[in-house]
Amino acid sequence: MIDTIYIEKEIKKHPRTLEILSKFRNVRTIAIDRYGEVFNRKNQNFRIQKKNPCLILAKKHKGFVLPAPEGFGIGSSKNYYFSHMYNCIYDCSYCFLQGMYSSANFVLFVNYEDFVLEIKKLISKKENITFFSGYDCDSLALEKITGFASYILPIFKEYSNCILELRTKSNQIKPLDKIEPIKNCVIAFSLMPDKISLALDKKAPTIKRRIATIKKLSALGWKIGLRFDPLIFGDSWKDQYQDLHENIFNVINISSIHSISYGPLRFPIAMYKKINSMYQNEKLFVGPFEQNQSEVLYKQEIEEEMTEYCKNLSLNFAPESLIFNCKSN
Amino acid sequence: MNSPPSIRWLVALRAEAKEIISQYELKSFEHEGPYQIFKSKKYDIWLIISGIGKVNAAAASAYLFLKSKATPWSIWINFGIAGFEKNYGTIFKIDKIISHSNNKTFFPSKVIKDKIEYASLLTVDRAQENYSKNYMYDMEGSGFFETTSKIASHDLILVLKIVSDNSNNKVTSINKDNIDCLVKKNILAVKKCLKNLIDLSEEIYISKQKPKSFYELTSKYSFTFSQKIALEDLLKKWQLLFPKRKLDVIINDCKDSKSVIIRLKSDIDETAINWS
Structure with missing residues (x-):
């Protein structure tokens, strides 16, 4: 539970700041100049901070919308991502955020309007664009506090040539259960076999609950993205991924699926070293990994076999046109 | 050697240190140096008496770091008395420190949860008698934190202050006995708070160990x-x-x-x- 909120002085009276603060009782507020004073400072410890993270309300000044890594996409000619928030309430062992930041506090940028201005500038170029939300945070997990999805979704309704993907593991479906489904918005769920998720996706909803949420949203008419990302290797992985695919496709109508993608587990070398050093007893980092010039990843034959096998599993249920690889080059 | 509990205390006055020295059975550490140091024979626990003022606090922190061979899992605590217009006798953890002379601001970590409440601290160069209800006043906090945040794990640094003076309890009436009395009154809370930090310190220690x-x-x-x-x-x-x-x-x-x-x-x- 959040017991402290740091607030940048500049946005102290921003209506969204006031609205967010009204949702908390007995919270200590601390005025700061810029969020960098408390976030990602030298000698902070991500794992220790994860035990009691604070919320930081800040204003973003630049870099509202950024190009997605090459190889990342679900069919559009251009791909961008944006992050209204840094860090996440879940604690997944493979999460790159713990390698990127030394702080586990949540930074929420309250100037949503500025994100939209940048998004609209890109949209005006009349290209097919996919915008990904949920790269540096979970798109829906803190929606009750942030209201970000409620704000951004209606805006995309006007731009049918663009796609918005909200990536999540959350089973919190507000505001999606209150508004008409938007055809060009995809609610994308990160998925992996149940046993693996239980070991790695700490504090996140179980796969069973995620599938139940997918079922609900699909029944409401929302387009669903299935993101088997990252693909995790282990004993009997084929059986586990087969069960997972069957469990999903048994409850969801294929017409609800916008896209299915597979993403291998890969870490930049320095990030891998940093994350690995944080854990003494995390099986994930046993591998078997290899290292290329820039990344630590599963051995090539494992990565290829897993992607191919899982794609074939999907092909039993869905046309090839829905299936994508999400692999940074 | 140097396994948890690994604690470094910095206090300005001998009177503030007295109860800590007694509780942790610290003995005088004989050395030729500018500061009086105490250490435990059993554990990696050290205490330095810095004297008054933020320059002393900064210098003593760095000195203790070297002298005690502090580790990445060492806990650093600045413990002492402070002025505050309310809550006489109450102990606070500090989560914001402003250095009055240069307006630098520091934000100690807030990872531990216990019954001790948080407050802000203004570190001044001279004793203040215009007390505030918004800030505690002390003379060491910013010097201690600015230095230790460069040499220690940010999340293992703690600033603890007991309210010793305000407009009803004049600074001029502070003496060894009432400081000792204030510390004794709060020592149990300090030890409980420290227990939480020791747990975190152990986690860092374990993560640094080779099989x-x-x-x-x-x-x-x-x-x-x-x-x-x-x-x-x-x-x-x-x-x-x-x-x-x-x-x-x-x-x-x-x-x-x-x-x-x-x-x-x-x-x-x-x-x-x-x-x-």
């Missing part, structure tokens, strides 16, 4: 520097995969360091993780 077998193997075989790095990583993985297997049996027929590494690597590569 036990690393030392056994490196004393038995001659590993190069890069082999040692590989060995540490492989041992960590091997023990996770085979917690019940005996390593000495597995490497019994290994003749040199290279064959140990090959053996461990092949065991690991041939085994897929069981996620159940």
